[in-house]
Amino acid sequence: MRPRYYLVSACLAGINSRYDGSSALNRSLYSRFKNKPLLIVCPEVSGGLSVPRLPVQITHAPTFVGTGRSSAAKNNAKSCDGKSVWENKARLTSAKGKDFTGAFLKGCKRIECVLKAVKIKAAFLKARSPSCGSGFVYNRNTKTGAVKLAKGDGVFAHMLKKRKIQVKSF
Numbered sequence: 001m002r003p004r005y006y007l008v009s010a011c012l013a014g015i016n017s018r019y020d021g022s023s024a025l026n027r028s029l030y031s032r033f034k035n036k037p038l039l040i041v042c043p044e045v046s047g048g049l050s051v052p053r054l055p056v057q058i059t060h061a062p063t064f065v066g067t068g069r070s071s072a073a074k075n076n077a078k079s080c081d082g083k084s085v086w087e088n089k090a091r092l093t094s095a096k097g098k099d100f101t102g103a104f105l106k107g108c109k110r111i112e113c114v115l116k117a118v119k120i121k122a123a124f125l126k127a128r129s130p131s132c133g134s135g136f137v138y139n140r141n142t143k144t145g146a147v148k149l150a151k152g153d154g155v156f157a158h159m160l161k162k163r164k165i166q167v168k169s170f
């Protein structure tokens with residue numbers, strides 16, 4: 001019988017994959033998974049991003065209402081999580097507005113290809129990340145620049161949940 005793997009965020013496993021070059025090693029997870037089949041991934045690095053890299057948050061993608069001179073940008077205030085990024089209603093940007101949405105989604109899609117060949121028992125993901133966060137993620141208001149923790153999943157966690165993979169947040 002094929003083994004079922006535990007999927008773990010690379011930074012939780014002690015790999016220095018975070019934007020600032022650090023890890024988020026979780027020692028209790030480390031001992032819990034000793035000798036278990038693991039799939040350790042960093043969706044942002046899988047998407048081609050470097051370590052270190054600019055910090056990125058999920059931001060509202062403006063919707064244009066009206067036409068011509070009367071058109072106005074309106075923030076999708078309620079659409080600011082990983083699900084809305086997949087639906088093209090939000091973006092992943094740095095504080096100065098550099099858009100990394102393509103790289104984030106590319107990383108998710110690459111790992112999704114691996115998931116077609118590997119059975120996953122459950123995923124253990126780093127909390128609050130715009131990729132791995134589950135339940136809560138940081139987002140940034142493009143008008144005010146304010147960063148806040150809001151309900152929702154990161155882009156990678158959302159993709160896993162859509163595939164019916166159980167996600168636990170650490």
Ligand code: SF4
Nearest residue numbers: 010011042126129132
């Ligand atoms: S939280 Fe996810 S995307 Fe961020 S460094 Fe850890 S594994 Fe990579």
